[in-house]
Amino acid sequence: MSNARLFKKILVVLLTAVMVIAIFAACTQDDTDDIQQTTSDFDDEVAPTPEDEETVIQTDGTDSMIRILPNLYDYDWGGHVFRVLSTDWGESPEWTAWNPRDIVAEEMTGNPLNDAVYRRNSALEERYNFTVEHVMVRTTFVQGSSYIDVLRRAVSAGDNHFDVISIGLGSAATVAQEGLLVDLFDVHYLDFEQPYWDQGAVRDLAVGNRLFFTNGDFNLVNRDAMPVILFNKQLLADLQLDCPYELVRNGKWTIDTMYTMSRAAAADLGGHGGQLNPESDRFGFVPSFVGLGLRHGVGVRTADIDSDGMPVLTFASERNFNAVIAVHDLMNASFTMQLGAAEVGVDPALSEPERIFTEGRGLFKGAAVRTVENLRGSETDFGILPMPWLDEHQGEWNHMVSALFGRAIAIPSFHDGYDLDRVGFILEAISAESRYTVIPTHHDIQLQGQFIRDEESSEMLDVIFGSTVWDLGVIYNWVSFNIQMSVGTGRLASDWERHLVRTENAMQATVDALANIG
Numbered sequence: 001m002s003n004a005r006l007f008k009k010i011l012v013v014l015l016t017a018v019m020v021i022a023i024f025a026a027c028t029q030d031d032t033d034d035i036q037q038t039t040s041d042f043d044d045e046v047a048p049t050p051e052d053e054e055t056v057i058q059t060d061g062t063d064s065m066i067r068i069l070p071n072l073y074d075y076d077w078g079g080h081v082f083r084v085l086s087t088d089w090g091e092s093p094e095w096t097a098w099n100p101r102d103i104v105a106e107e108m109t110g111n112p113l114n115d116a117v118y119r120r121n122s123a124l125e126e127r128y129n130f131t132v133e134h135v136m137v138r139t140t141f142v143q144g145s146s147y148i149d150v151l152r153r154a155v156s157a158g159d160n161h162f163d164v165i166s167i168g169l170g171s172a173a174t175v176a177q178e179g180l181l182v183d184l185f186d187v188h189y190l191d192f193e194q195p196y197w198d199q200g201a202v203r204d205l206a207v208g209n210r211l212f213f214t215n216g217d218f219n220l221v222n223r224d225a226m227p228v229i230l231f232n233k234q235l236l237a238d239l240q241l242d243c244p245y246e247l248v249r250n251g252k253w254t255i256d257t258m259y260t261m262s263r264a265a266a267a268d269l270g271g272h273g274g275q276l277n278p279e280s281d282r283f284g285f286v287p288s289f290v291g292l293g294l295r296h297g298v299g300v301r302t303a304d305i306d307s308d309g310m311p312v313l314t315f316a317s318e319r320n321f322n323a324v325i326a327v328h329d330l331m332n333a334s335f336t337m338q339l340g341a342a343e344v345g346v347d348p349a350l351s352e353p354e355r356i357f358t359e360g361r362g363l364f365k366g367a368a369v370r371t372v373e374n375l376r377g378s379e380t381d382f383g384i385l386p387m388p389w390l391d392e393h394q395g396e397w398n399h400m401v402s403a404l405f406g407r408a409i410a411i412p413s414f415h416d417g418y419d420l421d422r423v424g425f426i427l428e429a430i431s432a433e434s435r436y437t438v439i440p441t442h443h444d445i446q447l448q449g450q451f452i453r454d455e456e457s458s459e460m461l462d463v464i465f466g467s468t469v470w471d472l473g474v475i476y477n478w479v480s481f482n483i484q485m486s487v488g489t490g491r492l493a494s495d496w497e498r499h500l501v502r503t504e505n506a507m508q509a510t511v512d513a514l515a516n517i518g
Helices: 003-027 112-128 146-157 169-177 199-204 220-224 233-238 244-249 255-265 291-297 318-331 352-358 370-377 417-435 438-447 455-465 481-489 492-498 500-515
Strands: 057-059 066-068 080-088 130-138 164-168 227-232 283-286 303-305 311-313 362-368 382-385 407-410
Touching: 080 146, 080 417, 112 130, 112 417, 112 438, 130 146, 146 164, 146 169, 164 169, 169 407, 169 500, 199 303, 220 438, 227 233, 227 291, 227 370, 227 455, 244 382, 244 455, 255 283, 255 318, 255 362, 283 352, 291 318, 311 500, 318 481, 318 492, 352 362, 352 370, 362 370, 382 455, 417 438, 438 455, 481 492, 492 500
Parallel strands: 080 130, 080 164, 283 362
Antiparallel strands: 057 066, 164 407, 227 362, 227 382, 303 311
C-alpha cells in the first residue's frame, strides 16, 4: 500500500472516530437516531478491493444532519442503463398526477422536486457511471394489470430488459406468489437496517422471513399516497374548538374527539331541514377515500407477523371490532358528507369535497398527501393532522399508504449472479441518495414551502411519515372487503367467523406459495 493511500486510510479512521464521539455525545441528548455501520457481502467479481472503501458516515455540509452513505465501493458500472418498469396513467389529468415522479428527470426545470431527482441521478451517474431510465407501460384504472403482463412475459422469456419494477401493492402480492420476484433478503448490497429503507415495510411484508417487495426512500409515491386529515383553521377558531395540534401532542387526538368536533361543526345553513345539503350546508367531516386509513389509524390490523416471521390473523378481537364500529359511525354520521364516488385523482378543477372544504363548509376533510396540492390556490387556511387514535391508551400512530396508489419496489426473478448483484448495488445507491435529495425536497420545499400553511403541519407530517404500517391481510386480499364492511349490518363478528376458514386457507396458500419459491 502506498504512503498516500495509508495516510488516507489513517485520516478516514481518525475522522470517523471524531464523528462517532460527536454522535455519541449528541445521542445523550437525543436518542431518536440509531446509526449503525454494517458490512455488505461483496462479490469479488463486481467490486474492487476493500482498501478503496470509504467511511459510511459523513456530515452533510449544508446543515448539521448526519448523512449515512451506503456501504458501497466506488465502482464504474460502464454506463449501465438502470431501467425501472412502472405505470403510465395516460393523459387523464386526475390520473397522470399519480405517475411516478421519483424515477427520472430529463433536465432541470425549476420545479424543486424534478430538479432534486435530476441532481440525485446526476450525482449517482458521476460517482458510479450508470443512468436511470423509466420504462412506462400505459395503464388504465380498468386494466391496472397491464404492466404485470409485461413482467410475466419477461420472466417467462428470460428477457431482462428492465432491472426493477415499481408495482402496486396488490399486484406485487399477486406476482410474488407466482414466483416472479426475487427474495430481497438474498440480494447482495441491500442493507435493510439503514434508514432509507422503510423499517415498517421490512418488518410487516416479510412472510416466512422472505421479503419479495418493500418500500423505501426511492418510492416517493408512497408518501404522496399517505392518508391525512385536513382541518379548516378559521372555522375551528370560530367554533372555539380545541386545537388539534395540541390534541395530537398530548395523545388526545382520538376518533371520539374527532366525532364530537365534527358534530359541533355541522349546520343547516340553508334552513331547509332534514339531511345536510352539499350545495348549501356545512359538514363536520368530508371523508373522501380515507375509510381504510381511519381503520388502520385506530390500530386495526387484519394480519400481522409473529415472532417466527409467519403471518397470523389478528382481526378477531373485541378491541378491533369496537374500533371498526367507531370508524363506521364517523363515516356514516349525519354530519359526514356521503360521497357518491370516491375522490381519488388530482384534478386541476376542484372536486365537490374540495370545493365544500375551501368554501368553509367542512371542518375536517380526508385527503392523500398528493391531493393537498390541489388546495395550493385556495385562500382557506388549513392544517394537516394524522389519523386519530381509538382512545388515549393506544400510544402509537399507524398510517398505511393507499392500497389504490401505494407502490412497492421489487426485483424480477429473471436476474441472477452478476446482474442481480448489479441491481442490488444500484438500488441501494439510489435509495440512499434519495434520502438526502428527493425526500427533503418533497417535505421541506415541495410541501412545506409551497402547499403547507404552518410549521405545525410539517410536524404532523413527520408523525405520519414515521409511522407506516403494512397490513398483509389487505395487501394479499386474505380478508375480503365485504367482511370489513359488514359492520354496517351489525353482523361483523358472525361474518368473520363464517368466513374464517376461507380466510385461513387463503393465508396458508400464500405461505405455501412463497415457501416453494426456489
